[in-house]
Amino acid sequence: MKQIIIPSLAMLSLLLASCGEPTSTVPTFELSPQRLQHQISAEGELFAVNAVSIHAPASRGPRFIYEISPEFSEVTPGQRVVTFDATQLQREKRQAGTALAGVAADKSKKLTDQQGDLLKLGLDRLLVKREFSFADQFNIDDVQIRSRLEILDSMQNKEFLADKQHYLGWQQQSFQQKSQGELELLQLQQDQQQSLLSQAESGLNALEIKAPHKGILLFETNWRGEKPEVGRMVFPGDKIGSIPDLSLQHIKLQVIEQEAKGLTAGQQVRFVMAADPGLQLRGKVLKVSQVGRSRERRDPRKYIDVVVEPAAQHPAFMPGKKIRATIEVNSRDDVLQVPLQAIFSAEQQSYVWKQQGSSFEKQSVSLGEKSLTHAEVLSGLAVEDRIALIDIGS
Incomplete structure (x- = not known):
């Protein structure tokens, strides 16, 4: 008798699974006109637009640093910043x-x-x-x-x-x-x-390097991550540091390549300095790089460099200060949109699972603008339609 009951229960469970999940257990989303806002969050740092590089003098051999000004110290025109050993x-x-x-x-x-x-x-x-x-x-x-x-x-x-x-x-x-x-x-x-x-x-x-203009002294790290110091040996032409001009600074942001769709010059940017998150500042995108590049050896992702011009120079700006920014790529009101997680594709055609009574049917849709979380629906759905947030057919 037991051998007959067990196969029957198995067949019953297969029939229930083939009917799909009950409507009450499927998370759904009801369509209504909303604001479609495409924003990209990114991090970066301030940098001086104009900076004079400091290089070791050209000579027939290496030189040793005899005296050097402290990093991040303010310098004036003509001030000696680096002196090499003359022995x-x-x-x-x-x-x-x-x-x-x-x-x-x-x-x-x-x-x-x-x-x-x-x-x-x-x-x-x-x-x-x-x-x-x-x-x-x-x-x-x-x-x-x-x-x-x-x-x-x-x-x-x-x-x-x-x-x-x-x-x-x-x-x-x-x-x-x-x-x-x-x-x-x-x-x-x-x-x-x-x-x-x-x-x-x-x-x-040429043993003395003097500041050409007013600015701040920044050091360059070598391949071992070490910065110049007294007694360190440098080879001819090695970059020791730079003296940026603090009167004009921009921001360099790094955006993940997959999230950089729609970025273009002129878009508005809201940003804060990590050291002062309560100070809200604004700017605009000045330039977007065309090719992504790796940031770290162990990070497989590629990043797009975005240069931002602040609306105004702030006294607290300093090259190297960390920045957290939000780029306003696109914003439109009264847009019929669906979450990206509810959109599926097969044979190069996008579709959703539209609720029909107590069941769901596959509905092809045509999409328009996208944000990081939602996509505009151009055709295939109407206001007050309800769709599933999971793949019913999986």
């Missing part, structure tokens, strides 16, 4: 100066020696020239006066003097070329040391 540059300057003086001394000595050698070669050449002229002038080749051996010896002496004169001329020319090469090498060394000296002097002149 290494002073050592390089001394070394370059010493080397430059040594090369200059070598060059002076080499020039003096070359002038002396050239003068000696010139005198030898002049002496040989005069000897050759004398031998040529007083050469007697008359065999009645001189013997043949004396005549041959005189001719050989004349040829020797001519060859010697030619050799001394070649030696003088070669020496001049060699001397010119040695002087050019010393000049190259001198120019090199002069360049090192100039680099050291320019580096010493």
Whole structure:
């Protein structure tokens, strides 16, 4: 008997399930004209529109911070904000100066020696020239006066003097070329040391960074999240911080990409500073980025950057202050709308479950504007229609 009852109960439960949930247990929503308000909540921070970046000076090696003003301190035009250690540059300057003086001394000595050698070669050449002229002038080749051996010896002496004169001329020319090469090498060394000296002097002149305008000093964190401090090593061109101009500040908000539909420039924004939530301020959207980007490595969501221009600059504005804002994307009165949770889709067609007496029927609908919670109904439903808030067919 038990074997017959159990299958009957199972079949009864299946029949009840196929009839759908009872109407009394299904949450419903009655349509009526209401205000459709599309608002987007976002968080961000203030930033200065105009800011001067502070970079480590360009040099041949890293530099060490000797003195630095406190972060968030107010600075005035011309005020020294960062000073780098001069020990290494002073050592390089001394070394370059010493080397430059040594090369200059070598060059002076080499020039003096070359002038002396050239003068000696010139005198030898002049002496040989005069000897050759004398031998040529007083050469007697008359065999009645001189013997043949004396005549041959005189001719050989004349040829020797001519060859010697030619050799001394070649030696003088070669020496001049060699001397010119040695002087050019010393000049190259001198120019090199002069360049090192100039680099050291320019580096010493660039050891101080001064504020170009009035503002506040902000530091930049490195890849380890550390900020500049006394004794820290920085490499040429590294960004140390910035000095923003506090007279003009905007807001950068980050909106989840899926919620950014409908964002455009000119939309009104209500915002508060996290440090002063009771102060309600207003602004407008100035710019919306076209491409979303990740904010954190572990966060798969992408965010759209939205730049907001405050209606007025407030004395409490400070770059980096956190902002909570509400962007008024769209607002319309007397709109027939349904909750997004009551809308379903199949085969690219939206539909709802419309109540008909004690049951629900699938009703196709055409939708218009949407907010984060509701959607406008263009066709398919009328005022006082009641729909289910859950999927009856699931």
